[in-house]
Amino acid sequence: MPGHKLTRTSSFDAIIIGAGAAGMMCALTAGQRGRRILLLDHLDRTGAKILISGGGRCNFTNVNGAMADRYLAANPHFAKSALGRYSPADFIAMVDAHGIAWHEKTLGQLFCDGSAKQIVAMLEDECAKGGVETRLLARITGISKPDENFRIETPGGDFVAPALVMATGGPSIPKMGATGLAYDVARQFGLKVVEPRPALVPLTLGADDRMFESLSGVALEVVARAGKTTFREAALFTHRGLSGPAILQISSYWRNGGTISLDLLPDKDAAALLTQAKRDRPKAEAKTILREHLPQRVADALAERIGLAGQMVAHKDQALIEAGRRLNGWDFCPSGSEGFAKAEVTIGGVATDGLDQKTLAAKRLPGLHFVGEAVDVTGWLGGYNFQWAWASGRAAGEAL
Numbered sequence: 204m205p206g207h208k209l210t211r212t213s214s215f216d217a218i219i220i221g222a223g224a225a226g227m228m229c230a231l232t233a234g235q236r237g238r239r240i241l242l243l244d245h246l247d248r249t250g251a252k253i254l255i256s257g258g259g260r261c262n263f264t265n266v267n268g269a270m271a272d273r274y275l276a277a278n279p280h281f282a283k284s285a286l287g288r289y290s291p292a293d294f295i296a297m298v299d300a301h302g303i304a305w306h307e308k309t310l311g312q313l314f315c316d317g318s319a320k321q322i323v324a325m326l327e328d329e330c331a332k333g334g335v336e337t338r339l340l341a342r343i344t345g346i347s348k349p350d351e352n353f354r355i356e357t358p359g360g361d362f363v364a365p366a367l368v369m370a371t372g373g374p375s376i377p378k379m380g381a382t383g384l385a386y387d388v389a390r391q392f393g394l395k396v397v398e399p400r401p402a403l404v405p406l407t408l409g410a411d412d413r414m415f416e417s418l419s420g421v422a423l424e425v426v427a428r429a430g431k432t433t434f435r436e437a438a439l440f441t442h443r444g445l446s447g448p449a450i451l452q453i454s455s456y457w458r459n460g461g462t463i464s465l466d467l468l469p470d471k472d473a474a475a476l477l478t479q480a481k482r483d484r485p486k487a488e489a490k491t492i493l494r495e496h497l498p499q500r501v502a503d504a505l506a507e508r509i510g511l512a513g514q515m516v517a518h519k520d521q522a523l524i525e526a527g528r529r530l531n532g533w534d535f536c537p538s539g540s541e542g543f544a545k546a547e548v549t550i551g552g553v554a555t556d557g558l559d560q561k562t563l564a565a566k567r568l569p570g571l572h573f574v575g576e577a578v579d580v581t582g583w584l585g586g587y588n589f590q591w592a593w594a595s596g597r598a599a600g601e602a603l
């Protein structure tokens with residue numbers, strides 16, 4: 204027939220778009236429950252972000268408990284249901300059943316001994332057990348719901364199913380295939396999206412704090428603070444600003460124009476330390492005193508910045524107390540962040556008030572689910588984001 208588009212249409216019980224952490228967990232769960240599942244991804248491989256995660260070893264969960272207080276969300280209670288029903292121990296059981304060796308690093312973080320590839324292979328294997336049909340290099344050209352089914356169009360054919368799961372993640376690291384497709388679909392079907400912004404991201408510094416540039420490559424333990432939130436971990440000076448776990452963590456709580464405070468001498472009362480040093484060793488160089496407590500390059504740069512030149516005796520007590528206060532609370536205003544290009548995750552996403560916390564389905568359209576990073580639930584650094592991906596994927600997979 205002239206003008207008629209000849210397309211092959213295949214039908215499934217559910218179609219999952221996004222073969223990342225949450226999409227694969229959702230697919231294997233539903234597939235093993237006997238559902239006919241189609242898993243689509245536009246990349247040429249599954250689990251692209253899993254492969255680069257945790258420096259190639261995938262920090263796949265955190266045994267300090269995936270409590271809801273480790274997550275940022277407009278509704279902090281939303282994640283509790285899914286996280287409560289699929290725990291770190293549940294994921295570890297799957298990892299163990301596949302004979303994947305792992306170890307605990309700091310702060311309860313679990314990593315593969317070998318490679319993140321093992322996690323992807325495990326998920327692919329579990330999907331195969333569930334008879335999941337995976338199609339890679341699938342370019343989505345249309346999503347609609349003309350009747351009781353969702354219709355997904357791709358150049359390779361159309362697919363229909365009464366349930367659709369959006370597992371396309373957030374826009375962080377676009378070069379790894381990240382897109383905002385889940386947000387577009389949410390809006391298309393009347394759901395709200397909480398403004399997405401980069402999180403777990405290095406921060407940049409303005410001209411005022413340029414002295415940090417000379418410290419590029421130096422790391423030290425700090426307490427980073429934004430408002431009432433603090434993280435005690437390493438900070439790393441970079442060419443453009445600051446990075447390292449303490450900074451990545453606090454970046455999630457920082458908003459443009461806000462101040463961050465760094466305690467550069469955690470556990471030490473720097474004012475008392477400096478005034479005491481003046482009494483005990485008046486002829487000592489101030490720099491020398493600082494070098495005893497800080498990496499040398501940091502000590503030298505800070506001594507210059509806070510005017511601690513020459514011998515200790517040359518400084519009034521009040522000046523030392525003031526200098527000490529700055530060392531325990533170095534306030535600075537980042538000029539910005541390195542943006543989505545460098546952000547490990549995205550804060551914001553599909554608003555949870557339109558979703559059912561048990562099934563991750565849209566309240567007004569129960570066949571449409573959103574899982575993983577696409578949803579407005581963002582974890583701390585340390586395996587919490589994967590745990591949310593597993594738990595939310597599982598919750599939706601059990602509801603399909």
Ligand SMILES: Cc1cc2nc3c(=O)[nH]c(=O)nc-3n(C[C@H](O)[C@H](O)[C@H](O)COP(=O)(O)OP(=O)(O)OC[C@H]3O[C@@H](n4cnc5c(N)ncnc54)[C@H](O)[C@@H]3O)c2cc1C
Binds near residue numbers: 225249257263376588
């Ligand atoms: C460098 C880096 C390291 C990280 N390390 C860790 C870590 O060690 N521990 C941790 O817990 N978290 C880590 N994270 C965060 C973690 O990777 C994410 O939170 C997690 O992958 C989110 O899972 P997801 O399934 O929701 O999304 P993703 O894993 O991002 O999967 C989304 C999938 O959807 C596909 N997709 C996107 N758009 C489309 C489209 N338009 N059409 C078709 N397919 C599409 C993508 O190709 C991708 O396969 C890291 C992130 C980065 C960037």
